[in-house]
Amino acid sequence: MDRPGLDTNPLELGPDWFNTLFAEIGIDAEVKSLTSKSIGTGQIGENVRFVFEYAKAGPDAPKTLVGKFPSGNETSLMAAKMLNHYKREVYFYRTFPKVAGRITPDALYTDYDEATNRFALIMEDMSPSEQGDQLKGCGLVEAKLALSAAAVLHASHWEDPTLDDYDWLQGSSKAPPPGLGPEQVAGLWGAFKERYAAQLNADQIEVGDAYAASLPKWGDSYTGPHALTHSDFRLDNMLFGPPGAAKPLAVVDWQTVGRGAPANDVAYFIGAGLTREDRPRHEQALLRYYHDCLKAEGITSYSFEDLYQHYRWFSFYGISVAFAAAMLVKQTERGDEMFLTMLRRHTAQVRDNNAMELLNQVR
Structure with missing residues (x-):
């Protein structure tokens, strides 16, 4: 062929x-x-x-x-x-x-x-399923479908030591160092600030500066469970089917799949997928829903309190995705709008959950 x-x-x-x-x-x-x-x-x-x-x-x-x-x-x-x-x-x-x-x-x-x-x-072909819209955000029905899928993904290889056997899997013990180390990712923040200076406010810059300064130690400071994770778990990578569809949701774009923290996918999705107005109203209920879905998949050793602490920790992750991706892929008008929207939503997520105080643990 x-x-x-x-x-x-x-x-x-x-x-x-x-x-x-x-x-x-x-x-x-x-x-x-x-x-x-x-x-x-x-x-x-x-x-x-x-x-x-x-x-x-x-x-x-x-x-x-x-x-x-x-x-x-x-x-x-x-x-x-x-x-x-x-x-x-x-x-x-x-x-x-x-x-x-x-x-x-x-x-x-x-x-x-x-x-x-x-x-x-x-x-x-998942047609007539429709792609999620990162800019528009989603409602509770779509959010619950996404978090249910996240629970299926994470529970499938929860604390599975065999994930370390794959040298191609991001975050495994056999994987080579990432193409971009944390210091290099942090350096992209400066370029992002310069390019988008007119579209960023002082609050967003303060959060980004604090996170970038902590990045070299931030990733290594997590001590919670590991599982198979998507690592780019957001609406643009989801196809939502019509009522009664055999697959009400199909998750695509597995280019960043890895061994990682389950709460990373959850914080990233909720922070970027819901608008700044809707997220604070539904955040805790959605976290409870994901936690219940995990238990339904057989994961009963992970407390809700630990999930929430890890959720706070990974509320920063979407910030680095937004500014790093913006500087690494082709620049488009929609891409600019999407990355700026993500950054604004995640900085608000950090503030609303008092996550800035967590950075003091890694400085």
Whole structure:
């Protein structure tokens, strides 16, 4: 087979390639023609929807599929290589079946080339599911779906020592040092402040300055449980299905999957996913809901008090995602608005939960 996204422009994939793929994975179909269209607003990878017309089709022949491929932007390609994003996403789908498919689209085909850092991921099309809107935020129904999925993810490998066996998994003991160390991430804050000076207020700068100064020690100061985590668990990476859908939520973009703190995903989602007006009203109830979902998945040793303390600790995480990503990926108008919105929401989350006092522990 030609390797899509590796040897071929994915928008130019033709019937022969898919016929070979379908034969290999056991789908009874003969593609006569197809159309390809770029979809989504991904800043690290490019997504393509394929719509098929068949010469013959068995009952399992998909009407459409979605493929994910390397970004066409050189800046994003360099960031993906430095941060190991493409390899990590492909290997996630291959390695963790207790999660992949249950709260994600089903993956029909994965490919990754170590030498060139090219990859391809062919998945079920979740249409008519709709992508979450990071800028708009979400309501309680969507938030509960997301936190229920987080509990499934975290409980699947809660305190699992085998997570350390994977050198490609972010945060494992065998993983190489990250492409960007905490000192380098902290340095990006200065560049972010300079670029967006006119859009930041004094309160946001104070929180960012304090966090950046603490970053070299911040990550190593956590002593709570570890699990399989998404690490970019936010609305733009979620597809919400219509009422009655077999998968009411599918979580995508697993390029940052790792061994990490469960409360990190939770704090990141609630802080960025709810508006500054809605979060304070629903924060505690949503944390209780996530905690109940964890217990329903069999995790009964994690107290709510510990969860809340860890939630406060990781309310800072979204700040670093916002300013670091803004400086590492291609700059777009929507990207600017999204990263600034995230930073504003997370700095408010830090203030509302009196989390600034926690930084005194690591200075």
